[in-house]
Amino acid sequence: MASSQQQQTQNMLRLDTKQTKRSTMLLEQPVTRQRRDKVSLSAFAFLLAEMIRYTQNRVLGIQDLEAKLNELGQRVGVRVFELTMSREKTVRRETRVLQMLVFINSVVWRTLFDKSADSLERSTESEDEYMITDNEPAILKYISVPKEMASFSPGAFISGIVESIAACCQCPARVTSHAVPVDGFPVRTVILLKFDKEVMEREKRLEAGK
Amino acid sequence: MIHSVFIINRSGGLIYNKNYSTHIAQLSSNEALIFAGTFHGIHALASRIAPTGNATGAKDTGIQTIDTMNFRLHCFQTPTGIKFIAATDLLHTTLTDVLTKVYELYCDYALKSPFYNLEMPVRSDLFDANMLHLVQQY
Numbered sequence: 001m002a003s004s005q006q007q008q009t010q011n012m013l014r015l016d017t018k019q020t021k022r023s024t025m026l027l028e029q030p031v032t033r034q035r036r037d038k039v040s041l042s043a044f045a046f047l048l049a050e051m052i053r054y055t056q057n058r059v060l061g062i063q064d065l066e067a068k069l070n071e072l073g074q075r076v077g078v079r080v081f082e083l084t085m086s087r088e089k090t091v092r093r094e095t096r097v098l099q100m101l102v103f104i105n106s107v108v109w110r111t112l113f114d115k116s117a118d119s120l121e122r123s124t125e126s127e128d129e130y131m132i133t134d135n136e137p138a139i140l141k142y143i144s145v146p147k148e149m150a151s152f153s154p155g156a157f158i159s160g161i162v163e164s165i166a167a168c169c170q171c172p173a174r175v176t177s178h179a180v181p182v183d184g185f186p187v188r189t190v191i192l193l194k195f196d197k198e199v200m201e202r203e204k205r206l207e208a209g210k
Numbered sequence: 211m212i213h214s215v216f217i218i219n220r221s222g223g224l225i226y227n228k229n230y231s232t233h234i235a236q237l238s239s240n241e242a243l244i245f246a247g248t249f250h251g252i253h254a255l256a257s258r259i260a261p262t263g264n265a266t267g268a269k270d271t272g273i274q275t276i277d278t279m280n281f282r283l284h285c286f287q288t289p290t291g292i293k294f295i296a297a298t299d300l301l302h303t304t305l306t307d308v309l310t311k312v313y314e315l316y317c318d319y320a321l322k323s324p325f326y327n328l329e330m331p332v333r334s335d336l337f338d339a340n341m342l343h344l345v346q347q348y
Contacts, residue, residue: 045322052324142322144334149325186336 073160155189220291222250
């Protein structure tokens with residue numbers, strides 16, 4: 001009787017370790033993966049839709065909604081930056097504005113969306129504003145904003161990611177996202193970076209010192 | 211030639227209604243709602259009064275096509291109870307593949323949009339644009 005009970009508890013323990021073994025194996029996978037892992041876009045689209053609905057219930061107004069999504073994106077951005085730095089062997093952290101923008105445009109976009117961003121421009125009106133354009137951000141592909149919220153851009157999540165990466169590269173900026181649809185690209189998004197005054201002054205000094 | 215597409219939710223309410231042919235008479239919005247409710251009812255009746263089940267004893271799937279002299283009405287019911295209905299000319303004998311694609315578009319552009327509430331009318335520009343593109347191919 002006692003031995004069969006012992007057997008039972010032993011079996012249960014064995015099952016338990018099997019479960020924990022599986023979950024620790026997931027955490028013990030190497031960070032530098034060999035092959036390109038893909039996440040299901042549908043799964044992420046559902047998650048993002050629920051994130052937007054969740055924040056919508058807790059804010060009053062479109063500006064607040066974009067600010068909250070921006071905050072969520074910032075948390076992702078810090079981790080994406082660390083991961084990219086450890087995975088990509090051929091990059092170093094950029095501290096100059098232009099190099100950092102090129103880094104975001106190509107390396108970060110490729111890590112996140114498997115393509116590089118479509119264009120990088122400097123604004124002609126103010127010299128501290130730069131724009132990254134994406135003609136069809138994959139994660140926003142299925143979102144259609146109703147007419148009464150026409151000024152809302154769900155790319156606020158992406159602008160949060162960019163904002164925290166800019167901060168990690170010592171070029172703090174205020175980053176916002178704007179939906180600028182054109183013919184054939186209804187979900188086209190422009191990420192606008194407005195760098196802080198200190199950053200621009202530092203750039204001027206570095207340029208003059210050259 | 212697909213004349214029009216209707217989507218009916220699980221409780222029989224009309225959530226999408228679009229005409230793609232300009233030369234046929236258009237239903238008013240009231241008539242479309244009545245049509246949706248009526249069709250939901252007769253579809254339920256048809257699946258109940260089926261004289262024999264199939265081999266596995268599963269319920270009958272209900273109405274699949276309705277033929278008339280001038281047009282044919284196709285219906286595709288999803289496992290979740292949503293019905294996709296298309297009115298076409300007599301050249302199309304079965305439209306299940308097209309209606310499956312409509313189901314895919316619905317899953318993509320309606321269900322993944324944060325601004326769509328379930329069982330409510332579908333108001334999505336991307337859905338309309340993709341539907342137009344799909345219908346124009348047939």
